[in-house]
Amino acid sequence: MGAGLRRRVAAGGGQRSHRHPGQAPGGGAAPGRGEELSPASPVERCQVDLPVGTAFRLRQLRWGRTATTRIERFETIHWDTSDFRLAAWDAGLRYRRGRGWRVTLAGWPEAGCFRSISVDLDGGPAAPPREALRLLSGYLGDARPEPAARLRHLESRRAVEELGCVHQVVSLLVDRRAVAHARRVSLRGGEELTGTRRALAALRRLGVVETxxxxxxxxxxxxxAAPQWRELQLDPTSTVAATVTAALRDYSARLVRNQALLLEGSDPEGIHQARVACRRFRSALQTFGPVLDHAWAEALRAELGSLAADLGAVRDAEVLLMRLRASAADRGLEPEATERLLGRLEEDRARAREGLLRRTGTPEHREQLERTLEAAAHPGLLPEAADQPAVEVLMPLVAGSWRKLRRRATGLGDHPADDELHRLRILTKRCRYAVLALVPVLGEGPARTGALLGALQDALGDQHDAVVAGDWLRQFAAGETAFAAGILYGVERERAEAGREAWRVPWAKLRRRKQWGWA
Structure with a gap:
């Protein structure tokens, strides 16, 4: 997930989020913004963990100008299902007396560190707040969490500039007795973890090396309680079964993780990335169709298409709103005129989001997520293809996707129509998703090509967005919104015309033979 998920956080770095009273299940309506937005703002944290021995002491660590060491002792109760569904997703739900509840919406390892996005909620220890259960519903399904582990923490903390250094001794308690211990040093920061180089060098001098x-x-x-949905490791010898399974697992995991961010609601990237996950899954089913059971793949594509449409209704309205608001501000339009024009679009977005939230709260949606995860973990592969080398079998399928794109692009005239460019954009997207599925197998080659396909997709996407915005604005060419609509329509038509040529720059780079030397 990595960089994509990093964009789906509110500002605030490593500071504690605003907290809001929660309610236990069955306690009536969720407070505040509960049905539309989570009552708390999400916070992203990043940390590097290093195991240490019993002899380690934080005072031995020397680097930078350190603050006073603080020592804390406290207990946490971790809630989960009997089969540790939250832990399987690197999500979490824990209670700490005096601090309330921390809901870890998503977590993932990235380049040697571990990132997480969490929301803090108030509430007593008897039961999790209703809002916590709502946010975690994509992970939990119909299961109910219960106390799963009580941990005792002894932490020594120092801060060096924006980097926190924590020596922690954590014990698992059973009947108030410690039955297992873990000892670590953690380097902690906010969205961007800076200053770790000197800290890691100081730890190495003390013999602390392994993260x-x-x-x-x-x-x-x-x-x-081990994570079950992290990325699978592949290499050039991986089979078709391993490669297709890894791709579908990745896309389904993105969908489930982004549901938590979608439900939290403060950042539109949650909906965007959930929609992208649906698209990638459906595109993979099409690209890899020759090695999949046809009926199995088509049924899954249709089911995911319905969800993608509901996500798209919200996302398209959000993109259009952000685009037109930015254009109105750039042109100095009066805020009142802008809001009169965009009021109906706001209503459309709100209705679409309400419908999406209703859908995500139904048993049918939870069952769909379960089916998607099961399908990703055990895809309907043709037996004769499953154990074949991925490079030999899947590479020609990716090459076929590239040939379709190349034929379409080279067949366009000097003045392509808007619908021709839109079709080219769809083929670009499919080709990009197919190429990216081979990155875990082949590494840098397809990664570079995927980046160039992404640049082409962005250029074509901006042109398409301008066309869509212009079509929407034409509805308001009369009446009190006519002036504002006319100004913005002119802006979007200029962008659409410019986009007819802008895509040719990334295309010229992409079509070079050396960009496809790996294929």
């Missing part, structure tokens, strides 16, 4: 992304809960409880 870990294994969750504390896994270390203490055991494999039952």
């Amino acid at each position: 870990t992304t294994q969750p504390l809960l896994t270390e203490l409880v055991g494999p039952a």
Whole structure:
């Protein structure tokens, strides 16, 4: 998930989020913005964990100008299902007396560190707030969490500039007795973890070298609480089954993780990335169709198409709103005139979001997510293809996607129509998704090509967005909104015309033979 998910956070870095009273299940309507937005703002955190021995002391660590060491002792109760569904997703739900509830919406390892996005909610220890259960519903399904582990923490903390250094000794308690211990040093920051180079060098001088992304809960409880939905590792010898499974697992995991951010609601990227996950999944089913059971793939494509449409209704309205508001501000339009024009679009977006939220709260949607995850974990592969080398079998399918794109692009005249460019954009997107599915197998080659396809997709996407915006604005060419609509329509037509040529720059780079040397 990486960089994409990093954009789906509110400002605030590593500071504590605003907290809002929550309610236990069955306690009536959720407070505040509960049905539309989570009552708390999400916070992104990034940390590097290093295991240490019993002899390690934080005072031995020397680097930078350090603040006073603070020592804290506290207990946390981690809630999960009996089969540790939250832990399987690197999500979490924990209670700390005096601090309330922390809901980890998503977590993932990235380049040696571990990133997480969480929301803090108030509430007593008897039961999780209703809002917490709503946000985690994509992970939990119909299961209910219960107390799964009680942990005792002894933490020594120092701060060097924006980097926090924490030595933690964490014990698993059973009947108030410590039965397992974990000892770590954590370097902690906000969205961007800076200043780690000197800190890691100082730790190396003390013999602390190895980092870990294994969750504390896994270390203490055991494999039952291990993450199950991290990326699978592939290489050039991987089979068709391993490669297709890894791709579909990745897309389904993105869909489920982004549902938590979609439900939290403060950043539109949650909806955008959930929609992208649906599109990638459906595109993979089409690209890899020759090695899949046809009926299985088509049924899954149709089911995901319905969800993608509901996500798209919200996302398209949000994109159009952001685009037109920015254009209105650039042209100095009066805010009142802008809001009169965009009021109906706001209503459309609100209705679409309400419909999407209703859908995500239904048993049918939860069952759909379960079916999608099951399909990703055990795809309907043709037996004769499953154990074949991915490079030999899937590479020609990707090459076929590229040939379709190349034929379409080279067949366009000097003045392509808007619908021709839109079709080219769709083929570009499909080709890009197919290429990216081979990145875990082949590495840098398809990654570079995928980046160039992304640049072409962006250029064509901007042209298409301008066309869509112009079509929407034409509805308001009369009456009190006519002036504002006319100004913005002119802006969008200029952008659409410019876009007819702008796409040729990334296309010229993409079509060079050397960009496809790996294929």
